[in-house]
Amino acid sequence: MRRRILRATVAAVVCAVLLFAMPLGFAALRLYEQDEVRELQQLAEQVAVSVPAQVHSPADPMELPRTEPGTQIAVYDSGLRRMIGAGPASGDESVRAASAGRASSQQTGGGLVVAVPVGSGEQVRAVVRVGSKTAEPLRRAALTWAGMLVLAAFAVGVGVLIALRSSRRLARPLEALAATAGRLETGDLSARAATSGLPEADEVATTLNRAAGRIHRLLQRERAFSADASHQLRTALTRTRLDLESSLADQGLRVPAQGPYAAMRSALESLNDMQATLDDLLALARDDPERAPLDIGTLLAEAERRWHGELAASGRPLRIVAEDDLPETVGSSRAARQVLDVLLSNAAAHGKGTVTVRARETAGVVAVDVEDEGSELPDDVDIFARRQATGGGLGIGLALARSLVEAEGGRLFLSRQSPHPRFTWLVATSTGAGDSDP
């Protein structure tokens, strides 16, 4: 995205500079050439004035002015023969043109040639030819082009800088949106896109947030419904079962094969079927998102790197312990990192002494304990309740961490209250259950 914006802007700037600079460069070259022609013409006119009336008179020899190297001056008579100076022995095309009465200039392979007639009207007595081999116009043009190139490079540079800035400004909101969508996709339904000031992106963000909120509410309602239905049905089944079983038990082994007791037996059988159906339905209703494996070892090592310094700064050690050969875990590593960060920042802000993070196995799943040596928590406060952050963000952080953990099928709870609080995070496994049962 950023690269595309950058590339498009740079291409536009380069095109504009080229379109503007090429004709200008060409015009500059032509200008310098004309300058040179004019100079040579002036020189030729100067010589022409000094050509005597009798060109062939030996009594009055001509003197040609000194010239820069590379400039040749020659005087030709009306028969196009060179009389004096340097140049071709017999007059070339421009000399011939001048002998017809018109001054001429010509670009030849070796440089510029200018010829002016001496005399008036039909009577051309002689022709002065000035040839210049210098690459002066080209040299001056090259200098100008170099200057223009520097300016063009500067213009393109400024263009790139502006493009970089605007590409960042345009891309950042979209990248943030993509990141939020990614988090939602991995199951972090608490993710929301922030507004960026870019109206188009904000519109998408608002819509995305609304959609995420709706999915979250729907999912919560669904889960609550499943849990409620399960609870109510199971309680009713338990009650009925107890009634039937205890009445049958009262009869002992002398249950007649017919009559009400036989009916109670078959009712119990039906209850078994109902229970199996209930289990199947609930298993179907449970959403089981596809989840990537989560490496607890790496996660803890990262957490140590992030938190070691901060805790050490206040003189508190951080101890990370992990059992060998832990069961496999699944889940988003981003969410897992956030959960650990919430627990550790909670320990850093509200706890005391050594902070210990321990990964261990319990009943076939991985449990991560985070504890410190701080004072016990009050008994009557639910620290996981979402409330206003009065005590330095304890409330909202833990509530968020719990929702993140539960969205993946794990659990986060206070597993010890005193003497020091300990939080335990049961990390979700791929099977959604431990495999310890035979």
Place this chain on the structure above:
Amino acid sequence: MARIVIVEDDAAIGDRLAGMLRGLGHEAEWCPDGATAVARVTREPAELILVDLGLPDVDGFRLCHRLRGSAPTAVLVVLTARTEEMDVIQALESGADDYLTKPFRLAELQARIAAHLRRAAPAGHDDADRVHLGSLLIDLAARRCSTPSGDVELRPREFDLLARLAASSGQAVSREDLMSEVWDENWFGSTKTLDVHVAALRRKLGDRVRITTLRHFGYRLESPSG
């Protein structure tokens, strides 16, 4: 026989369970909510507590915590309508010893209660009634587990489990053997209670012993090296 407290908000179930347990000769009491249960247990210790996780007044997991605090020696069995594995493990991590999911069979509940109340057989201890495990000393006759820095408080089943594992230290012991020898030979259903007790042992004994999990088989208490 034993004092059993039932914490259950459904009156019909609570009543039935209490009646059934009384019929078996226990002293059973039914409490409709968590607050009553904590008060009752604090006043008069119970040997076994049946706790429903879905109570109206208090979160079931926190209640487990509180009951564990008020009645440290009681066996806590959770009766739950929640079937998600994680809920069960959370309950066990919150202090429960065992669980049954609703609806349970009466026979199963009775078997569990019997297994939990069964006292460890006072085996005839001979010279080997003291087991040394590195810095750990297990006194089988006095049912004490001590270290150079003091005794380790173990609950009865935890002690039995440690003793059983220590008896074959360095050898793998299957889940079935542990269940039948430490709890009940007729145990059926989930054996998560074993995992919780192992977890508790690991926590209480720390680095002094190492209990290795053998997945799909059982556990092994490593012999102390050197």
